[in-house]
Structures are given as structure tokens and as C-alpha cells.
Amino acid sequence: MNRYVSYHYFINTFSNIMLLVPYHLTVARFDGAVLAILLSPVIGGILLYMFTSGMQVFPEKGFPEIFSLFYPKWLVRILMTFKALMIGTSTAIVVTSYAVIITRFLNPEGNQYAIMAVLMLVCAFGATRSTVTVNFILEIILILNIPLIGFIIYKSIHTPLMSWDAIIIVAKHFYQLPSLLVFASAMFIFTGFMNLAIFNRVLPPNFRFKHRWAFPLVAFLVLVVTFFVPIGIHGTEAVVHYVFLWSATADSLKMMYGFIERMLLIFLLVIINLSLTYTVVGWHIVLEFFKSLFPNNKVDSDEAKPPLKSYVIMAGMLAATFLLMFSINELTVVFLGAVFLIIRMCSEVTFTIWVYVLSKKKVRRYEKKANA
Amino acid sequence: MLDRLKIILSPAEDLIQNEIQHPITGQKLELAYFLPLIDEQKIHAFITVPFSKNEYPFMNLLKSNPNFTKVTDPATWTDLLLRGQALIEFQDQIFSFDAMKFSYTDLSEAKLETSILGPQNSLSEDPIISLNIIRNAYVSPELVIDKMNVGNLSRTGLYIIYDQRKVNKHTLDLVMNKLASVHLDLIQSTGQLERLLNGKKYQLFPTLLITERIDRIGRALSFGKVVLVLKGSQYAIILPVTFFDFMHAVEDHYESIWMTKLLIFLRYVALFITSTLPGLYVAILSYNPEVFRLQLTFSLVASRSIVPYPSFIEVIIMLLMIEMLLESSIRIPKLIGSTSTTVGGLILGSAIQQAGLVSSVMIIVTSLVAISNFVLPIHTMSLAIRFLKYPIIVFAIFFGLAGVFLGLFVYIISLCSTRSFGEYYFRYRGDVSTKKGDIGGTGTA
Known part of the structure; x- marks a missing residue:
């Protein structure tokens, strides 16, 4: 069942494009981005090991159940609300930026808000399904899209536009220390394990994490590609001119054969799929966190019919995301994204260490019981 | 004794x-x-x-x-x-x-699921004959045959068949409960029973498999599935099933392995084509002509240049026609059956294109959609798939290419959330073993 863990890890890795990670990194390409890229897999790997070995002590339990084992109800509720708001913000940013991408590149004449509304309704439909279902959606979408992602990466590396000199010049700036934002952007790619906060519920009780070393390694390769390929194609200076950097990069690629000439369309297809899935998974986690706020909430990872409160919470979330959409423009999205990345990194590190400490505490409790 | x-x-x-x-x-x-x-x-x-x-x-x-x-x-x-x-x-x-008896001579030929190398006969409307060939195909002392009556008025005999060692008890309980809750006066066909058992009322995909083939039944029994045989119907129901069962023809086990694998792949391509092609046509011609390379777009648009209305009207006209053609060829008496296809397919098709009411590319699209729909081996599934293209067309009309992908995403969600009698309907199985445990805990199988 380790593949299910990897899906959650990699959906996060691939969604970095939607959260403007490449933009933040390339802006700081001479000011520490390279060092951040080199450091983040190490720290991300350590966090992954801590988090997974922490969660392993609590089989079939999500965050709400784990924290209620140790802390009073009110504290758990505050923590869960905080986590839910965090993930809610990230999905809201993703939704906004892909609505922008679709209207800009695919439907220039379409009404952005109508597209947005339909996208969100579809995601809401997905997110209200059971936890197991969401897992399957994630799996199938990733299996269908990974060949396309591989193809895009292959094409982008093999393009004649690629200037390796530009890459080497940027790579030589590895000694500058990164700022917090740059480091947080790079770290985002390695924090996909946090989805287990809810999805640990569906893993079987005798589950063991395996091949953990491979996760940060693959994610590191993805990060290297997302950072260096646009630099190689656009050059060291022009690369900062784009907010949606990878859309512009994909648009400069061309396929010689076949029906479709522009790589952008395949890229958009992948992006739509991945962001929809990211949103579905994210909203589902938010939903579960909010559901755990209710007294006597029954956890059922494969319910036949979503309870009424799921729909109510979902409607609230749709409304909140829509309000956010109306009230911000693209520039604030960039700013909000930056703030979000930093807060997210801090929260991820805190919660990882917290869970690790709690797991030690639980083990000690059992030892005490066994000795007594 | x-x-x-x-x-x-x-x-x-x-x-x-x-x-x-x-x-x-x-x-x-x-x-x-x-x-x-x-x-x-x-x-x-x-x-x-x-x-x-x-x-x-x-x-x-x-x-x-x-x-x-x-x-x-x-x-x-x-x-x-x-x-x-x-x-x-x-x-x-x-x-x-x-006192052995083989009832093979009493059977009629299989009509819905034909095969080249497999058994040629279907089940019988007489349940005893059906049970005879099932018992002959699955010779095991573990085979259990229960009988119950369904329908308040008709009291139609229903045989519930399973291998008691392999069957999933949870599934069996669900089936029994469901059957006990069936309250209808007359139950006359397996199709009716299928709709009653099919979980939710507005289910998009079939969660039980209706078959007439004895080899499919035997195989299903050996995998621990439950088979329902209804008196007076030559079709049996197999449950629980997964989506992928519907994509397999029985012949996949009889013929050359590489060609079979290619054929299975082909069925998924056909599935994609039949559900999205009309939607893609609308989306590409009316919203995103820049998708294709220039020469291709030119020839597409040129073939449409004489058509006086938008692409989606064209699509709706042609799809309505093809649905009528299909429906009429089922209802028409067998003796004059070939007329409708000749008139509809050949004469109407070429005439409508020459009259400039529909572009020639649209004719290709329509026939491709119809052909690829019949590549799917199971009738109930191919019916369900036949419907899928319409919502996608609606999505395409309003949102173009993004709408088509959105529509597909909705289908994937709804497939993933479907359960067939407690079993996951649509998932990549991988190496799931009972030893390692399966996702979703111990509650469901």
C-alpha cells in the first residue's frame, strides 16, 4: 500500500507549479535559490522520516483522533481549525490560479467566474465523497498523467532552445544563503506527506512505510527540472518576466509530428487534471478536519452516502473561496502565495515534530503500562 | 448415507x-x-x-x-x-x-455476447436446464444453490449460486438483504431485477453484470462471485463486479495473448473515443481551433464551410439520427431489418452531407462514435457508455476544451465512488494481498 503514500507525496510535488513555486525560486535565482534546492531535500527527507515513523505508531488514525488522545477537546478544535484553514487557503490559491490559466490560455473569451464556479462544483462533488474514493481518484489521475508529465519533461529538455550555459551560470550561484521565502518555496515540494494527517485512516493496520528514501530523491529531480528548464529556455534574465512561468515555457515547445503542434495544450491538460485532483484532495482534508470539530463525529472512511454536514461545510468553503477570488487580483495572489508558503513551512515543521514527540509519548506510556 | x-x-x-x-x-x-x-x-x-x-x-x-x-x-x-x-x-x-443428462441440445445460441472459440450456447429460460449446465461447468461440492421467490404476485423462482468456500460473506449478506427488500408485484426479467438491485436509483454505471454465457458464469463462480438465475430468463446476473470486468470479453482467455492485450487496450481507446469525440468536435471547432496544427484545422474548417449553423447543432442532429437508427434496428422485425441500416446509414448519410447540412468530418465522427461503442463487449455497459457523450457535449458547448476534461473528471469521480455490493468498482488493483491488508481498513473487502 506504499503506493498510496507516494501518490499523496507526489500530487503535492507536481502541484508546486500552481502555487507559483517556480516563480518565487527564479526571482531569487542569484540569491540563494540553488542552495535552497540543495538543502530542502535533506531537511524534507528528515521531516518525512520523522512524520511517517510518528504516524506509524497510530495506525488507522488521523490527526483529530491522535490529538484527542493527548489533549483536551478545545485545544484539538483550535489546532484542527488552523490546519483546515491552512489547506483551505492553499487550495483556494490553486483554484484561483488555474481559473486564470484556463481563461488566459484556453478560453480567452470565456467568463472567468462561470468557469471557476463549474470547476469548484466539480471539485466539491469529488471532495464530499468518502476518503477511500478520494484515494482512488488521486491514484487514477496520477497514473493517467504521469506519462504525459514524463513526455513534457523529455520534450523540454531536448528542445534546441535549451541553453545549458544559462543553467550553469545560475547553478554556480550555489553559495548564497536563501531567504526564508525561497527556502519555504523549495520545501513545499517535500511536504506532501502531510496529507497523511487524514489519509492515514485508510491505510491498513499492519502497514509499514517502505522506500522512504526514494520520495525526496524523485521530488528533488522534479524540483531541479521545474527550476532549471525554464532558465535554460528563457535565459537567465527573461525568466522572471512570467508569473505563470511553466505555461510560458510549455508554450515555447513544439511537436513536429502528430495532430497537435503546441506543447502548451498537453501541459494545460495535465495542469487541469492535477489541480482538480489537488483541490479535491485538499478540500476533502479540510472537510474531514471541520467534521472533526463536531461533537460525536463518527469517522467512516468509506461511507455510502456523505452526511448532510459535509455538504453544508462544502457550501461554506465554496462561498469563502469565491469571496477570496472576488476580493483579490493576480498581484495579491502572488503575495498571498508567498505568505502562505512561509506559514505552511512553519506549520508543517511544527506538526511533524509534534507528532513525532506524541508517538514517543505513546510508546513510553505503553512501556510504563507493561512494566507496571 | x-x-x-x-x-x-x-x-x-x-x-x-x-x-x-x-x-x-x-x-x-x-x-x-x-x-x-x-x-x-x-x-x-x-x-x-x-x-x-x-x-x-x-x-x-x-x-x-x-x-x-x-x-x-x-x-x-x-x-x-x-x-x-x-x-x-x-x-x-x-x-x-x-442417470446423467446433458441439456446442451436444449439451448439457444448466444446472441448478445457471441464468441468465435468459446461455447456457442446461452443459458436457458428453464432454470433447471440452466442449473444443469452450470453444475456441469463448475463441478465442485462447494457449490451452493439457494432458492427464493421474488415478486409479490409473480413469486418468480430465483436461484442464488455461489462457491461457499470462496464467496465473500459480507457480499452475500448484502445480496440477501437487498433481495429481501425487493417489493414489486411482477418480476419478469433479469434486467428488471438488475435495476432493482443496482444500488442507487440514479446510478450511472451498471454494478451487476448480466450475461448469457456459461463460461463467464463458471469463471465468476471460481472467483467467489455470486450468480443469480431467474426463472424464465436466459440471462444470469453476476455480482459483485468491477468496471474492468465489463471491458473483458470471455474470448480474452482463449486467444493469442499479445493480440488479446492489444484488443483490451483498444477497448479503452474506444471507450475514450465514444464518450468524448462529439464533445471534442464541438470544443475544437467552436472554441479552440488552435489545438491542431494549421493544415489540419484548415481542412476541418473547410469541410464545415458550407454548414449554415454552429457545430453543436450539427452534432446534435447527427447523434439523434444515429440513436434513432440504432433503436429502429432493434425494434424492427427481423425480416425487414436490413432496410433501416441501408436507408439510414448509406442513403441518409451521404445525402445529408451532399445537401450541405452536415460536414463530412461530422459523418466520420458519428460513425466512429457508433462503431467504437460496439467494441465494448458487454451490452449493459455499452448502453451506459452510450449516454456518457451527451453531458460531455453540454460541457463542451459552454466551456470548450476545458469542459470536456472537466466532464471526464466528473465521470472518474463517479466511477471511483461507485461500489458494487461492497467491492470497489474502479481502482487499479496492483499487488493487493490479504496478508498486507487493503486500503480502507477491515470493514469492507
């Missing part, structure tokens, strides 16, 4: 166990056989009638008639019963009597 048989064999509705006592002589006869496997006329002629008439000492008959064989080893009992022998115990001796 009978008490011992009860221990060895699984409880089966079709196992007849009789104890006959002669009213005058007081002699006792114990008789056991599987009803569907046996020619009852023979039993009467050779066993029950001579025994009750008692004109000739029955023991002498058993010993002199070569059709009776003495059985000494109780271990062979089940095997003998399953191979169409009746077992008789008389005066503490056990004999087997060969």
Missing part, C-alpha cells in the same frame, strides 16, 4: 434426498441425486417404480442391472453425485445409478 451426505456436501437447493419406505414390505430405500444433473424419467423407470411395485426382488434388480454399480468407498460419493449419478442405499449397501 443421507446424514453423512449432509455433512460432506454444501447445502444445495437442488440436491434431492429421499427416504422411501415401502408400505407393505416395510423395506427402506434412501435416494440422493442432484436434480438438474439427472434425467428424472430414468429415476422413475429404474428405481422408484420397480421399488414400489415390488414385482421382482429389488436387491436382485440392483445386482443384475448393469446400470447399477456397487459403491464401496464413501470418498467417491460427492464425485459420483456431481457427475450425474444417483446414489441408492438399500439394505445397508450403496449403489450408484447412471
Whole structure:
């Protein structure tokens, strides 16, 4: 069942494009981005090991159940609300930026808000399904899209536009220390394990994490590609001119054969799929966190019919995301994204260490019981 | 003997166990056989009638008639019963009597799921004949056959068949509960039963498989599935099923492995084409002509240049026509069946294009959609898939290419959330073993 863990890890890795990670990194390409890229897999790997070995002590339990084992109800509720708001913000940013991408590149004449509304309704439909279902959606979408992602990466590396000199010049700036934002952007790619906060519920009780070393390694390769390929194609200076950097990069690629000439369309297809899935998974986690706020909430990872409160919470979330959409423009999205990345990194590190400490505490409790 | 048989064999509705006592002589006869496997006329002629008439000492008959064989080893009992022998115990001796019956000649030819190399016959409308060939195909003492009546008025006999060692108890409970909750006056066909059992009312995809093929049933039983045979219907229901079962034809197990794998892949391509092509046509011609390379776009647009209305009207006209064509060719009497296809397909198709009402590319799209729909091997699924293109067209009309992908995403969500009697309907299985445990905990299988 380790593949299910990897899906959650990699959906996060691939969604970095939607959260403007490449933009933040390339802006700081001479000011520490390279060092951040080199450091983040190490720290991300350590966090992954801590988090997974922490969660392993609590089989079939999500965050709400784990924290209620140790802390009073009110504290758990505050923590869960905080986590839910965090993930809610990230999905809201993703939704906004892909609505922008679709209207800009695919439907220039379409009404952005109508597209947005339909996208969100579809995601809401997905997110209200059971936890197991969401897992399957994630799996199938990733299996269908990974060949396309591989193809895009292959094409982008093999393009004649690629200037390796530009890459080497940027790579030589590895000694500058990164700022917090740059480091947080790079770290985002390695924090996909946090989805287990809810999805640990569906893993079987005798589950063991395996091949953990491979996760940060693959994610590191993805990060290297997302950072260096646009630099190689656009050059060291022009690369900062784009907010949606990878859309512009994909648009400069061309396929010689076949029906479709522009790589952008395949890229958009992948992006739509991945962001929809990211949103579905994210909203589902938010939903579960909010559901755990209710007294006597029954956890059922494969319910036949979503309870009424799921729909109510979902409607609230749709409304909140829509309000956010109306009230911000693209520039604030960039700013909000930056703030979000930093807060997210801090929260991820805190919660990882917290869970690790709690797991030690639980083990000690059992030892005490066994000795007594 | 009978008490011992009860221990060895699984409880089966079709196992007849009789104890006959002669009213005058007081002699006792114990008789056991599987009803569907046996020619009852023979039993009467050779066993029950001579025994009750008692004109000739029955023991002498058993010993002199070569059709009776003495059985000494109780271990062979089940095997003998399953191979169409009746077992008789008389005066503490056990004999087997060969009364085997094969009902293959009584069957009609399979019409919906035809195959080249597989068995050519379908099930029968007589449930006893159906049970005969099922018992002959799946020769196992573990096979359980339960009987119940469904329909308040019709009291139609329904046989529930499964392998008791392999079946999932949870699934079986769900099926039994569901069947007990069926309240309808008349139940006349398996299709009706399918809709009643099909979980939610507005289910998009079928969660039970209707089949007429004996090899499919045998295979399903060996995988621990439950088979329902309804009296008066030559189709059986298999459950639980997954989406991928619907994409497999029985012949996939009979023919060359590489070609079979290619064919399975082809079916998924066909599935994609038949559900999205009309939507893509609308999206590409009306919203995103820049998708294709320039020459291709030019030839597409050029073929549409004489058509006086937007692409989606064209699509709707053509799809309505093809649906009518399909529907009429089912309803039309067999004798004049070929007329509708000739008139509809050839004459209308070429005329409508020459009249400039529909572009020639649209004709290609329509026929491709219809053809690829029939590549899908199971009728119920291909019907369900036939519907899928319409919502996608609506999405495409309003949102272009993004709408098509959005529509597909909705289908994936709804496929993933479907459960067929507790089993996950649409998932990549991978290396799931009971030892490692499956996702979703221990509650469901």
C-alpha cells in the first residue's frame, strides 16, 4: 500500500507549479535559490522520516483522533481549525490560479467566474465523497498523467532552445544563503506527506512505510527540472518576466509530428487534471478536519452516502473561496502565495515534530503500562 | 448415507434426498441425486417404480442391472453425485445409478455476447436446464444453490449460486438483504431485477453484470462471485463486479495473448473515443481551433464551410439520427431489418452531407462514435457508455476544451465512488494481498 503514500507525496510535488513555486525560486535565482534546492531535500527527507515513523505508531488514525488522545477537546478544535484553514487557503490559491490559466490560455473569451464556479462544483462533488474514493481518484489521475508529465519533461529538455550555459551560470550561484521565502518555496515540494494527517485512516493496520528514501530523491529531480528548464529556455534574465512561468515555457515547445503542434495544450491538460485532483484532495482534508470539530463525529472512511454536514461545510468553503477570488487580483495572489508558503513551512515543521514527540509519548506510556 | 451426505456436501437447493419406505414390505430405500444433473424419467423407470411395485426382488434388480454399480468407498460419493449419478442405499449397501443428462441440445445460441472459440450456447429460460449446465461447468461440492421467490404476485423462482468456500460473506449478506427488500408485484426479467438491485436509483454505471454465457458464469463462480438465475430468463446476473470486468470479453482467455492485450487496450481507446469525440468536435471547432496544427484545422474548417449553423447543432442532429437508427434496428422485425441500416446509414448519410447540412468530418465522427461503442463487449455497459457523450457535449458547448476534461473528471469521480455490493468498482488493483491488508481498513473487502 506504499503506493498510496507516494501518490499523496507526489500530487503535492507536481502541484508546486500552481502555487507559483517556480516563480518565487527564479526571482531569487542569484540569491540563494540553488542552495535552497540543495538543502530542502535533506531537511524534507528528515521531516518525512520523522512524520511517517510518528504516524506509524497510530495506525488507522488521523490527526483529530491522535490529538484527542493527548489533549483536551478545545485545544484539538483550535489546532484542527488552523490546519483546515491552512489547506483551505492553499487550495483556494490553486483554484484561483488555474481559473486564470484556463481563461488566459484556453478560453480567452470565456467568463472567468462561470468557469471557476463549474470547476469548484466539480471539485466539491469529488471532495464530499468518502476518503477511500478520494484515494482512488488521486491514484487514477496520477497514473493517467504521469506519462504525459514524463513526455513534457523529455520534450523540454531536448528542445534546441535549451541553453545549458544559462543553467550553469545560475547553478554556480550555489553559495548564497536563501531567504526564508525561497527556502519555504523549495520545501513545499517535500511536504506532501502531510496529507497523511487524514489519509492515514485508510491505510491498513499492519502497514509499514517502505522506500522512504526514494520520495525526496524523485521530488528533488522534479524540483531541479521545474527550476532549471525554464532558465535554460528563457535565459537567465527573461525568466522572471512570467508569473505563470511553466505555461510560458510549455508554450515555447513544439511537436513536429502528430495532430497537435503546441506543447502548451498537453501541459494545460495535465495542469487541469492535477489541480482538480489537488483541490479535491485538499478540500476533502479540510472537510474531514471541520467534521472533526463536531461533537460525536463518527469517522467512516468509506461511507455510502456523505452526511448532510459535509455538504453544508462544502457550501461554506465554496462561498469563502469565491469571496477570496472576488476580493483579490493576480498581484495579491502572488503575495498571498508567498505568505502562505512561509506559514505552511512553519506549520508543517511544527506538526511533524509534534507528532513525532506524541508517538514517543505513546510508546513510553505503553512501556510504563507493561512494566507496571 | 443421507446424514453423512449432509455433512460432506454444501447445502444445495437442488440436491434431492429421499427416504422411501415401502408400505407393505416395510423395506427402506434412501435416494440422493442432484436434480438438474439427472434425467428424472430414468429415476422413475429404474428405481422408484420397480421399488414400489415390488414385482421382482429389488436387491436382485440392483445386482443384475448393469446400470447399477456397487459403491464401496464413501470418498467417491460427492464425485459420483456431481457427475450425474444417483446414489441408492438399500439394505445397508450403496449403489450408484447412471442417470446423467446433458441439456446442451436444449439451448439457444448466444446472441448478445457471441464468441468465435468459446461455447456457442446461452443459458436457458428453464432454470433447471440452466442449473444443469452450470453444475456441469463448475463441478465442485462447494457449490451452493439457494432458492427464493421474488415478486409479490409473480413469486418468480430465483436461484442464488455461489462457491461457499470462496464467496465473500459480507457480499452475500448484502445480496440477501437487498433481495429481501425487493417489493414489486411482477418480476419478469433479469434486467428488471438488475435495476432493482443496482444500488442507487440514479446510478450511472451498471454494478451487476448480466450475461448469457456459461463460461463467464463458471469463471465468476471460481472467483467467489455470486450468480443469480431467474426463472424464465436466459440471462444470469453476476455480482459483485468491477468496471474492468465489463471491458473483458470471455474470448480474452482463449486467444493469442499479445493480440488479446492489444484488443483490451483498444477497448479503452474506444471507450475514450465514444464518450468524448462529439464533445471534442464541438470544443475544437467552436472554441479552440488552435489545438491542431494549421493544415489540419484548415481542412476541418473547410469541410464545415458550407454548414449554415454552429457545430453543436450539427452534432446534435447527427447523434439523434444515429440513436434513432440504432433503436429502429432493434425494434424492427427481423425480416425487414436490413432496410433501416441501408436507408439510414448509406442513403441518409451521404445525402445529408451532399445537401450541405452536415460536414463530412461530422459523418466520420458519428460513425466512429457508433462503431467504437460496439467494441465494448458487454451490452449493459455499452448502453451506459452510450449516454456518457451527451453531458460531455453540454460541457463542451459552454466551456470548450476545458469542459470536456472537466466532464471526464466528473465521470472518474463517479466511477471511483461507485461500489458494487461492497467491492470497489474502479481502482487499479496492483499487488493487493490479504496478508498486507487493503486500503480502507477491515470493514469492507
